Amino acid sequence: MAITFTPAATRHSDRGGPAQPMLIVENLRKHFAIKADRIGQPGQTVKAVDGVSFAVAKGETLGIVGESGCGKSTLARLLMQLMGADDGSIVFDGDAVGEARGISVKELRRQMQMVFQDSYSSINPRLPIRDTISFAPIVHGMPKTQARALANQLLERVGLDPRQFGGRYPHQLSGGQRQRVNIARALALSPRLVVLDEAVSALDKSVEAQVLNLLSDLKDQLNLTYIFISHDLNVVQFIADRVLVMYLGRVMEVGPVEEIYKRPRHPYTRALLGSRLSMDPDERMATPPLSGDPPNPVNPPSGCRFRTRCPFAEDVCAGTLPSLADVGGGHQAACLMADPRSGHSRAGEFVEESLPC
């Protein structure tokens, strides 16, 4: 009955080889219809995710950042196939998801798992946590005793003594302990890719650091790939290899973590980074870099989504929807200023204002 914890790669065959990205997302789109409030008025749509494309390499951590309401959580649910996309494709290790010759949704869910944000509502209050963790393996055909043994191993792995915690109910655990249970559950199927949706956002700072360290350790030990969704730029900087910035359902900028944090090319990214609190009195700002709330996603601005809050906005920004343009160093930005031929007066100008990191 000895179950050894082998690295993920040996259990699920690495079909595509190391050069094949773990996940390729192409033009993903999800709009929600809102019912009409008055007679004769057409129903409106919320463009929660509006044409998002990106790739995640094997073994890396992709951080996705953005303000609340930018579509991060919808994106996570689309990736997990918890809701159907309106358009776009997802390719997992070279296999298209949900297509006849690709990978089935059920198989995808064995290889890709998710850690939810709210550690209260994401664990069944009526089950001892050991049963919560062993649920998925049992569903996938593992004998019960074996699944329980696996659950104990996983609890130990995430730093909870199975003898002490295995029979407890969620309300008997602290927030950090519950999030550890969440992580253990996600690992129960030995996934290769884990989507972490605001996985540490609800935790105290000290607990957050512990859980982040745990995640880093698990990633190395189990050869995992992470998609780490958060609104906290500091956390993303700590854990991510590459960063993707979202605003109102669209990708604003994507690139390696040092590139994004040291040489942000999109005014939105700069504003986000600028709005981090600084401990240095000389860095204190008189005016906040971002004012107001994000526009209503029901009625996003035409052209560039960010132009209504952008200090460099010009008439051309209202007419053209910027696409991701390469700016070197594996770094792409969806801003007309990053495209020399866009017609923006500052196009091609490298707006470098060194930012404190």
Added chain:
Amino acid sequence: MTDSTLPLARIEIERSAAVERGYWRSVLGRLRHDPTTLVCLGLLALIVLAVVFAPLLAPHDPYATGISRRLKPIGTAGYPLGTDELGRCILSRILYGGRISLFMGTFPVAVAFVIGGALGIVAGFYGGRVNMAIMRVMDVFYAFPSVLLAVGVSGALGGGMVNGVVSLILIFIPPICRIAESSTTQVRNLDFVEAARASGAGAWPILRTHVLGNVLAPIMIYASGLVSVSIVIASGLSFLGLGVRPPEPDWGLMLSTLRPAIYVQPWVAAMPGVAIFIVSMCFNLVSDGLRSAMDVKM
């Protein structure tokens, strides 16, 4: 050294054992501190025992009539609660009648719990068109005041105990279904059900492991509150001449046949109603106590 660490270790173990006790244990713990509920539970247990052992406890044959001893007052020797219009012993008839009343209180609710609960859970879990189809039909039945529907259905069917049970089941399905649907919809949208779906589980394992455990308690609590309603309506149907037929000793029917006697022996005539009231109130209070012990908000 070892002497001082040993008790500490034991305390640790005891505490973790206390923490590990399940949900139902904590419910029992809370019930133990609720005197009203305990008293009612005890009273109900006594009533159930009395009714089950009615043949041993009843002083007389509940069907034995006697012209010479009609409408004797309460306290008559041998007839502690008096006699009815045909000279039958009221106490014996109330004891035997409890069998019918308890059955009419629990059986229709139990059947409606199974049918309405299943329909509501299915509607809540699958949502969409399934939900629409089930809940719109329920809305129609919900649009009837329950007593009116019970009277209408059993009146059209022609009375009798079986028809009474059918009509009671019919009126309890819609409200139970609604509660089941709304609790299931709530649970279905929680992240742990999403997480279960994300693990690749099909509908049945998710229902069994993650949904049922969380919705059964509120549905059961709600249904337990209907037991007293069922007893009152069932006796009401008998009172209207729609339920149990004479000469069966049913509390509602006894009230009805004793009604002309209120000018002769008013308090004897009120006795069967006392029985209905006590049982109905006990069930109500027990249901309320269970609700707070199980911490169910509705």
Added chain:
Amino acid sequence: MLYYILRRILYAVPIALGVSIVCFSLVYLAPGDPLQTLLPDDTPPEAVAELKAKYGFDRPVPMQYLFWLGNVLTGDFGTSIGTGRPVIEEIGRALSNTLLLGACAVAVAFTLAIIIGGVGGYLHGKVSDKVVTSIAIFGVSVPNYWLGIILVIVFAVELNLLPAVGMGKSGSQGFGLDLESLKYLILPTITLALVPLGIIARTVRASVAEVLGHEFVQTLRAKGLSERGVLRHVVKNAAAPVLAVMGLQFGHLIGGSIVVETVFSWPGTGFLLNNAILRRDVPILQGTILVLALMFVLTNLLVDLLQTTLDPRIRRA
């Protein structure tokens, strides 16, 4: 807002149709041939044939329903087996008596419930809490037919203060606005009002206590608003849930009236229904239930609309 109201009204139409289908099928629930159920036993064969054609009993069931619905919509509910009079006439006369009794019970129950529950919630002490809860438990547990009998025993038999049954002297069917007639109204009103009184008082107490516990009330008090001003806010916020329960309790009143009217021989729809059951007068049974159920649908619609004007949050749901 207008859109919501229209949608809510449109939504009531299929419900009303569903109610009519259920009432229509009551005849088919009855054992035996539906035509026989609807006619006296001694009806001559030619009359049977005529009615068969008129009500479409020779057609398939869905057609029969449409026939029946058409007749009902034009006010033809059939003929009473017991009296031979049109059902609509019988119901009309009884309904006015039921409405009188119902209106009195509603007035008593709702007013007392708001006072008792409001005071209980506002003082939110242990004692007032217990009193209101006890009244509520008593209200939901007591069988109202038995309560009626007890009241008759106490006030009519033992004390001889009030009349036991009927609606006026010498079995009169009309109601006069004199003191004598009023006496006949007292006991049935109390009996009918008690159940809703308990349940509504409990809801009022709970919602008043809940609103008072909200932070915005503390803010109002901190701002120096007078207790009367605070009370106005509380009433505004507690009204919606109370209204919802009141709407439901109106249904209980309709149901309760059946047994209460039977106990007091009050010549309303409940009494009519009871007689119809004893005589197996299915046309009356069907017609009365349809009219009462439609009244309930209409009340619920009104309550819903009133509730949305009071609490704009409900509109979205």
